[in-house]
Amino acid sequence: MEKLAVFVDALSRQGEHCIAVRLTPEPGKSLPAWEAGAHIDLHLANGLIRQYSLTGPPGGTDHYLICVKNERDSRGGSRYLHNELRLGQQMEISPPRNLFPLEEADSYLLIAGGIGLTPLLAMAEELERLKQPFELHYYVKRRSHVIFRERLDSHFAYGRCHVGSGCEGRSPRTALPEGLAQPAAGKKLYLCGPEAFMSHIRNRALDAGWRSEDIHSESFQPPARNIPCAQIEHDFTVTLKSSGMSFTVPPDKTIAAVLQEHGVDVPLSCEMGICGACLTPVLEGKADHRDTVQSETEKAGQKQLITLCCSRSLTGNLVIDL
Numbered sequence: 001m002e003k004l005a006v007f008v009d010a011l012s013r014q015g016e017h018c019i020a021v022r023l024t025p026e027p028g029k030s031l032p033a034w035e036a037g038a039h040i041d042l043h044l045a046n047g048l049i050r051q052y053s054l055t056g057p058p059g060g061t062d063h064y065l066i067c068v069k070n071e072r073d074s075r076g077g078s079r080y081l082h083n084e085l086r087l088g089q090q091m092e093i094s095p096p097r098n099l100f101p102l103e104e105a106d107s108y109l110l111i112a113g114g115i116g117l118t119p120l121l122a123m124a125e126e127l128e129r130l131k132q133p134f135e136l137h138y139y140v141k142r143r144s145h146v147i148f149r150e151r152l153d154s155h156f157a158y159g160r161c162h163v164g165s166g167c168e169g170r171s172p173r174t175a176l177p178e179g180l181a182q183p184a185a186g187k188k189l190y191l192c193g194p195e196a197f198m199s200h201i202r203n204r205a206l207d208a209g210w211r212s213e214d215i216h217s218e219s220f221q222p223p224a225r226n227i228p229c230a231q232i233e234h235d236f237t238v239t240l241k242s243s244g245m246s247f248t249v250p251p252d253k254t255i256a257a258v259l260q261e262h263g264v265d266v267p268l269s270c271e272m273g274i275c276g277a278c279l280t281p282v283l284e285g286k287a288d289h290r291d292t293v294q295s296e297t298e299k300a301g302q303k304q305l306i307t308l309c310c311s312r313s314l315t316g317n318l319v320i321d322l
């Protein structure tokens with residue numbers, strides 16, 4: 001997997017719990033251009049790989065900006081970045097990958113919860129550049145948690161920005177944006193935040209008559225798996241188109257793990273179904289999707305892609321384009 005060397009060029013505190021990290025390329029080099037909604041993988045010195053959305057005005061090749069929350073139940077990534085990261089430190093990252101692109105529309109409703117602001121702020125910057133109307137609604141528990149406050153307080157000529165604080169009685173449960181009750185042809189809804197936050201807003205949007213294909217969301221948390229006790233995982237086989245070789249995937253292993261055991265190169269990153277690095281076309285059979293990378297519309301579409309790190313099969317065999 002391609003890696004890029006970058007340096008930590010600036011660190012700044014954002015709200016009570018977050019730090020913004022500015023990454024620059026090696027002297028004389030530039031970074032790949034990026035689009036709103038893109039994320040990068042950070043390869044940490046402790047061996048972990050974590051995904052962070054790029055934020056700020058998209059496109060720039062002289063630096064990337066990410067924001068990292070100090071998660072109380074950190075799985076090691078955010079704690080490492082908050083405790084160990086130093087100015088000037090060299091790091092390795094992946095090139096940007098965009099699974100949450102801005103689609104063409106007449107107007108946009110962007111709704112962020114907490115650290116989920118980062119990709120949506122990049123979208124707001126891009127829409128401002130394109131002179132496209134948008135509303136950005138950003139929910140936090142307390143005002144002291146607001147990140148990128150200066151940018152939010154400054155003027156967007158084409159968009160309006162609203163911050164809702166749960167402690168002031170304006171949470172997604174008590175004060176949803178009026179625009180959520182007003183779906184319209186040519187209007188798109190983008191969501192980013194904790195899983196429960198997104199599913200609450202997605203359900204309200206569907207109740208209000210939004211078409212599911214006009215609702216776009218991104219999660220950087222693994223989905224809560226809720227497999228009924230009665231559901232037993234089954235063996236299935238996976239067949240590679242290139243060689244015709246088939247391998248059995250037992251209940252306790254992922255497709256990726258089985259392929260790697262047999263020397264097949266699988267592009268992996270998060271290994272939790274949230275980054276899209278391992279998405280592979282399915283040529284025959286039906287995938288049992290366990291990821292949050294793809295929308296429900298994509299999962300139900302004709303052209304099937306499967307995340308090899310976590311998804312399984314509903315049919316006895318899956319032929320994949322590897």
Ligand code: FES
Nearest residue numbers: 269271275276309
């Ligand atoms: S490795 Fe991230 S979705 Fe599979």
